[in-house]
Amino acid sequence: MNESARANRSRWNEAFEASPLRDADFASMSGVEVDAVYGPDPVRGGNSEVPGPHGETTDETTDETTDEGQYPGQYPYTRGPYASMYRSKLWTMRMFAGFGTAVDTNLRFRDILANGGDGLSTAFDLPTLMGYDSDDPMSLGEVGRCGVAVDTQADMEDLFRGIDLESTTTSMTINSPAAPIFAMFIAAAEAAGMRRERIGGTLQNDILKEYQAQKEFIFPPRPSLRLVRDTMTFCAAEMPRWHALSVSGYHIREAGSTAAQELAFTLANGFAYVELGLAAGLAIDEFAPRLSFFFNAHSDFFEEIAKYRAARRIWARWLRDRYGATNPKSMQLRFHTQTAGVSLTAQQPEVNIVRTAIEALAGVLGGTQSLHTNSMDETLALPTEKAARIALRTQQVIAYETRVTNVADPLGGSWYVEALTDDMEALAEEIFSKIAEIGDGSMYEGCVIGVEDGWFQGEIANSAYELQRKVDDGRHIIVGVNAFTEGNDEPAPETLYIDGSVEDQQLKRLDAVRSERDTSRVEAALDRVRRDAADPEINLMPALLEASTAMVTLGEMMSAMADVFGRWDETPRI
Secondary structure: OOOHHHHHHHHHHHHHHOOOOOOOOOOOOOOOOOOOOOOOOOOOOOOOOOOOOOOOOOOOOOOOOOOOOOOOOOOOOOOOOOOOOOHHHOOOOEEEOOOHHHHHHHHHHHHHHOOOOOEEEEOOOHHHHHOOOOOHHOOOOOEEEEEEEEOHHHHHHOOOOOOOOOOEEEEEEOOOHHHEEEEEEHHHHHHOOOOOOOOEEEEOHHHHHHHHHHHHOOOOHHHHHHHHHHHHHHHHOOOOOOEEEEOOOHHHOOOOOOHHHHHHHHHHHHHHHHHHHOOOOOHHHHHHHHHEEEEOOOHHHHHHHHHHHHHHHHHHHHHOOOOOOOOHHOOOOEEEEOHHHHOOOOOOOOOHHHHHHHHHHHHHOOOEEEEEOOOOOOOOOOOOHHHHHHHHHHHHHHHHOOOOOOOOOOOOOHHHHHHHHHHHHHHHHHHHHHHHHHOOOOOOHHHHHHHOOHHHHHHHHHHHHHHHHHHOOOOOOOOOOEOOOOOOOOOOOOOOOOOOOOOOOOHHHHEEEEEEHHHHHHHHHHHHHHHOOOOOOOOOOOHHHHHHHOOOOOHHHHHHHHHHHHHOOOOOOO
């Protein structure tokens, strides 16, 4: 082992020894003790004078590799952001839940926590995602159907009633109305006696991918990005445990992109948000450690693993070399993974359990920090309690029975996986060059202009079309869809049904809140929202917090901002 490799090994050893370890047996089922990581310089049988994780030393010269990052926890973090990875902490098993009223979803949250889940992920209904109140005519028939309805801070208080938000992290999948929903969440937590600086969790808040893929946008791109900026700067100052932004490739992939496009578009959006924060006067190391990512886990097992490894490497290099980060935490890409909803089929839905297990395993072998496994019936309806439990059990089988958590980046060094990682990185860099060209050198401008002129949308649509052609031609096999269809005529499983009474309950709840609030306080709060929105130099979060505590509804806050920002319509690109 040469001096450089020896130094890398020594640094890793120090970091590993300093890491707290779980109370678990790190051995195979046959009792073979396994090392925490494997690499070109073997822990046993080499020439290292540096003790291995079991305290042993070696005495033969082996590989002369000097590349940085041959160990997890070392720049560029290809093999994982932490030295000990899952030996210290398993990923957070964060199940997505939300349906009906806030009271209904609160019961599901409690069930998830009682069954071993250690994080919550909130699904909002379509009216909430689009910034409408439940009594808006646009909301008719959709209240509580695909997620939980939240109109006011009172709903948010019901949603998390009895849950200690200082000890349970919370993720909220919300984008266009992220700022007012976040204000309601903070105000509700504080009303329950919790301190905002102690609350941990993640706000998705990735508006760029909404224009590119998900399509739940309200305002034009630039004022929407101003709201992202305001939440980022607010969290940097007030909520050190909160991730203000989860840059999301999940929806880009679900819309039909390739894995390489998912990787490139997501990281490009991340670079755009970095430039947004820098333009707001934040120092890179002040906010970059609180950026997180959200990736899809699709069915191409090895390509998915390579995608995660390439993502960590690219992010570290760009943050250090282009944006000047010096804090390792700014360079360490950490991500949540969700198995691919688009890969599930309505035909033979039990087969979806198998798909989800394979996809989840790819996420774990890729080093995810948080994981959501889809339920087998999600192509038919919201998950039943049983289906959601099976999905959680899938993660628990991987975590506790397979022993894949014993070794960090166990596929590192595989010729195939290493080559795929390099290939994914190269494909992403090609796309970054195109985006930078669109933005005349700025990734921020490249992403915004690329959205405004439909470039991203066109690229994703073309990839979706190409895949569908392969499905139609039978060159891409989907079990139960274009092959192996025996069993498709079996009765569909029982699904969760949200009846119309949910909408009635929510409308009564909203009426009660409206009737009890101080109208003059509501008007004053809305005037402040409009006034602050008109000045791009002002952070809107304080005004939204004031509006929340006055029980201003989500729809009222969004309309007040729309009075200033306008609304966005996408021009179809053919």
